[in-house]
Amino acid sequence: MAYSNSELLHTMSANPWFAALSLPERKAMLSAADRHWLGAREMLYRKGDTTGALVGVVSGSLKISTLGEDGREAILSFMEAGNWFGESTLIDRLPRPHDVTALCSSEVLLINPVAFERLLQRAAFARAIAALLCSRVRVLYTLVEDAMLRSTSTRIARRLLALSRGDATEATDARHSVAVSQEALAMMLGITRQTLSKELKVLARNGVVAPGYARIDIVWPAELERLAALG
Numbered sequence: 645m646a647y648s649n650s651e652l653l654h655t656m657s658a659n660p661w662f663a664a665l666s667l668p669e670r671k672a673m674l675s676a677a678d679r680h681w682l683g684a685r686e687m688l689y690r691k692g693d694t695t696g697a698l699v700g701v702v703s704g705s706l707k708i709s710t711l712g713e714d715g716r717e718a719i720l721s722f723m724e725a726g727n728w729f730g731e732s733t734l735i736d737r738l739p740r741p742h743d744v745t746a747l748c749s750s751e752v753l754l755i756n757p758v759a760f761e762r763l764l765q766r767a768a769f770a771r772a773i774a775a776l777l778c779s780r781v782r783v784l785y786t787l788v789e790d791a792m793l794r795s796t797s798t799r800i801a802r803r804l805l806a807l808s809r810g811d812a813t814e815a816t817d818a819r820h821s822v823a824v825s826q827e828a829l830a831m832m833l834g835i836t837r838q839t840l841s842k843e844l845k846v847l848a849r850n851g852v853v854a855p856g857y858a859r860i861d862i863v864w865p866a867e868l869e870r871l872a873a874l875g
Contacts, residue, residue: 647702647751649674656700656753659726659813661776669768673700676763677753682706682746689730693740697754699723699730704750705823709831710742719831722747722811722824729812731773732780734760779814791834794874797843799833801871804853808862818865825858847871 647655652674657663662670677700682688689696691710699706706723720742723729733740734757755763763769790799807829808818824832830840844860847853852868854861862868 652702655702656726659728660815661772661779662700662726662728665772666768669766669772672763672766672769673755674753676759677755680752680754682750682752684746684748686746688744688746688752689740691740691743694733694737695757696730696733696740697756698728698734698760699744700728700753700755701725702751702753705747706750706752707745707747707828708742709745717831718834719828721832722807724810724813727810727812728776731760731776735773735777783812796833796835796839797846798871798874800829800840800843800847801868801874803829803833804860804862805868805872808865818862820863820865821859821861823859826855826860829860 653670656674657670662673665673679702682704688699688706701723703725705725707719708721708723708729709717709719711717723744730740730744732738764773790802794802804822805818806814807822807824808820809815826840826844827837830837833840844853844855847868848855850864850867852862852864852871854863
């Protein structure tokens with residue numbers, strides 16, 4: 645789908661971080677970006693790549709993941725329309741720390757390193773990138789805290805709530821259906837599919853969720869919020 649400039653601005657502004665920028669800053673970012681299309685399962689970049697761009701997702705969905713030495717995949721996050729990512733390598737010039745793969749046909753915006761450096765000269769853009777990095781750090785600390793201190797059932801509830809808000813999007817309004825397979829959710833949590841299935845059956849029996857094909861419906865959001873708040 646080809647978006648006009650106004651449609652592109654509207655689509656990307658659905659993301660809270662981008663929407664918080666002033667209109668001139670948003671327009672400057674979009675003007676500096678090149679459009680790129682990815683097919684389903686096509687990789688945007690691989691772990692270890694030393695070149696790249698600031699990436700904005702226009703449509704579709706991208707998976708951020710990494711592989712262990714034993715070949716097991718860990719899914720770190722999903723990036724939906726409106727999200728921007730990939731800023732760390734442009735700032736510290738170190739290799740990409742993970743793989744990024746399109747889950748379906750997707751369109752992305754790419755701001756190359758030269759254009760990114762030019763945008764960084766704008767104080768408002770530099771402050772926004774600093775805020776974006778701070779949000780990443782907060783999410784990472786939360787994930788570490790969850791893994792070390794919280795029960796499996798609580799971690800599942802918390803991740804389902806995060807996914808209902810677009811995962812990295814962190815939207816205020818939550819969706820009542822999460823488009824994620826049980827296999828992918830287990831990879832995100834670092835648990836086995838069998839463990840996840842057992843916990844989801846308990847949640848389903850209590851009327852909290854309803855697992856379906858490649859999705860999990862949240863039937864009782866208030867109860868899921870209560871479970872997510874447990875230690």
